[in-house]
Amino acid sequence: MSDITEPHVVGRRTPRVDGVDKLTGRADYTVDHRLEGMLYGYPVPASIAHGTLESLTLDAARAMPGVVDILHHGHFPDLHRSPNSIRQGDAVSEVRLPFEDDRIHYHGQYIALVVAETFAQARAAAFRVEARYHQEAGVMTGLAASDDEGEEVRHYTRGEPELAFGIAPVILDETYTMAAESHLPLEPHATLAEWREANQRLVVHESTQGVFYQRNALARIFDLPPERVEVISHYIGSGFGNKLFMWPHAVATVAAARMLGRPVKTVLPRQQDMMTTGHRPASRQRIRLGAELDGTLASIQHDSLTETSSVDRYVDACGGATPSAYACDSVATRQRILSVHHGTPCPMRAPGEASGVFALESAIDELAVALDMDPLALRLKNYAHRDPQRGLQWSSKHLDRCLESAAERFGWASRDPAIGSMGDGDEIIGQGMASATWFAGRQPCAAEVTLRADGSVVAACGTQDIGTGTYTIVAQTVAELTGVPVERVEVRLGETRLPAGPLSGGSMTTASALPAVAAATREALAALKEVATGPGGHFAGLAPAALDVEAGTLQADGRQADFAEILARHRLSGVTGEGSAAPGDERREFSFRSFGAHFVEVRWDPGISRLRVARVVSSIDIGRAINPVAARNQVEGAIVMGIGMGLLEGLDYDPRDARLINANASDYRIPVHADMPEIDVELLDYPDYRFNEFGARGIGEIGLTGIAAAIANAVHHATGKRVRDLPITLETLL
């Protein structure tokens, strides 16, 4: 790559370019944004999970100070449903429009939106709205309370898995369950809607992972041309998947702003954020393994059931990683969904696979115990050197290196496999491990880069930075190709006025956006070279191809001119390049995935039933890390989230009526600092140039896969108890 200048910025540990803005409060998160004359919306949640809304009594609420209006079924505009198409870019999280009818499908569903002059006034009035319901029999409180196996939505088969299972000398047939989990982003969902130009133009600030999806969906719902809708999301206080697609609060808020002729902002309170904007659905998975006596896998069958709501059909595909996980000729996965009276679930960090890998990697550990084999050796025994699902070569796979390196740093060789054998005072040490994996994908992306008269550069792309560091890696990419320092690169993201960028999801942003940014940067440099070699230019008469780019200058024949000088001589404010990138034919030749290994040590004090994760050692193969400091941060965060999944997190629905009773950040437990173990993350550096020119695959999700299994496997080693239900609460081990 001749146009990459030294020293490298891509691949270097780079402090976040937006760090100071975040630290000083300049970063404009949606919840902080204010407009002149703005009103505040506060939704009123249904207090039942299944039935109809019989009546609303609004007099007391309407009489409260500052109340402007109360929207509800019967007092809400006729809108259109979004077609909900991923392909057309108008997918939404819940197709049903707010206040569409009087049906109640889940606890917390909005029955009204109070709009008032201040947030406190709106909230006070919301508490005074009185609702009468008709609660219906037949409430579905969750899959744990039901034998219903739901409806099959997907299946995959290769070979003869049932036959192979039937004749295998060693078999395993176990069921694994996981409670529903909440995303709990620091910034709750929020919408600020403003109509302009006699309601012909709509500007929406939203805490979203996909400004273009929301723009297109709003255009459909409010029947506007997409170009008359603008969605802005400069900063989002994380999402973990529940801000990918629009939720009903945004529709209600936009409608309120149009009805009232003033901007309206709705910030969901934590309780409602947890009730109405998605969660990882609960799952029940059955794994059947058949193996030869030497550990060779003969059959893998993975049957999954996940919950969806009664208003939508969300599929959390647990078996996604299974067909390519191990070299095994006979594999089947089946996915079913069951409709329950909870809010609609949605993707949550490593959707489907985080649950699926827990079940599969627990089962592999159980098989190792049954075979009296080291679980690491069993994994290497069945190592998939090619992708067994598609029969293709991997673009770049170094899982073996991950397993070996992490094992060595962890000290796996000195583990005594006998249960409860490693004591330390009152405590017993347990050690377990599991593999991690996540697919590598790309989405189409466009970008625009302008070299400006003052020597700075601006790069623009309509993707988002969801807190992972996208601003920084875009700046690094431009700096790499231009030699302009990172501090002089301005990055604009999170607006639909910018060139169309992808959702921030699926760990695809890096691999999708950077090639487009690079293409646009090269176009801008080409434009500058044209100018410089044209009449009156610094390099007049030379061929543009004869010029080199170095440190913000063009050079040839021992002469150089910096970008600003060139632009000044031609009285130009700047030159702009547009670029785009999309996945190509590489998928016909190669399979693309990321890989990793987690080794976990738990400490179990049987005298007081206390279990804590003491140590996690991980090695992750994600190709090239563009910004290793941010990449490592993603894996560390995912490990902490995995400890939550393994030991703490679960949404509690009342078994009588499906009301969600722990919708707050105290009763829904996530790890706190004191729960965090010593974490040692290694990022292997094997650039995957078959995937893109930067060799980067993506890092947001993979760290979460496998952690819960490694914890459960360590718990077994410490206690002798095989826990197949997450979270592993202390009463299970008592």
Add this chain to the structure above:
Amino acid sequence: MRTFAFARADSVARAVEHRQAEPGSAFVAGGTTLLDLVKLDVMQPSRVIDINALPLTTVERLPDDRLRIGALVTNTDLAYHPDVLADHPLLSQAILAGASTQVRNMATTGGNLMQRTRCPYFRDAAAACNKREPGSGCDARHGVNRMHAVLGGSRECVAVHPSDMCVALAAIGATLTLHGPHGEREIDFAHFHRLPGTTPHLEHDLDDELIVAVTLAPPLMPLGTAYVKLRDRASFEFALASAGAMLSLDEDLIGEARLALGGVATKPWRCREAEALLAGKRADTAAFAAAADVALADAQPLAHNAFKIPLARQAIVRALREAARRAGEDAT
């Protein structure tokens, strides 16, 4: 949140007058319970009386050597007070096992005595709760009740008293000074919190009064103490079961023992029968286990919390063991 009147009291007498003038009023000190519950519409005071300006912020040693703690001494200041650390380490240990640094910096001694249950049905204005709305029923009894009480519950209420500090006070023994319209009176800490019975909304023995001080009983000597708190996560988490233990040792034999439980009962739970059983016994696992059996003899599990009985037993045995070990170290 509903609007309320706000008054700032500049003397204890004025605070009590404000309160008496308006029956729906509430005192606010650190606000760590009240403000949360007002925002959830669970508490709806018509007037909030700010008592933070009152001169109740010191820990003094009385002529008889007991410690008298002003009601506005923060949890943080109390936990690190040198006299508390010297005389009553159990109190410090229990306070520091609770909440977070930020909450402890705001929360006060009097407020901690008044803190309300974490029962999710109490905190959900749409649920049935006899404590929040007398006569409405108890959704916890047949709902999700993993966190609920196995001791001291009634048909009407099984909500746990959430305080760690109060477990230590129960073990140590204390006298509360209350100031009301008719002047000051003193009551035994053991009688301050009420069992729910048929009136779970009446939580304290208070009659338009303000707590002004907590006076601690004299310490046992030589003393070993331990507070063992068992919970789902390592910090910022209420107890599933906790035990506060104090022991004095005479050679290998237990002189006097004190034991109180948290996380399992509807009020801070002193285990007097278990204490009596321990006195004069050899400080060993058999004695600790026997004490735990006695302490939990009356425990009544609900659908999801039966594990709290063996868990509390573990907390008791470990706390007594650690207290005995420390008493032994102290003696040598």
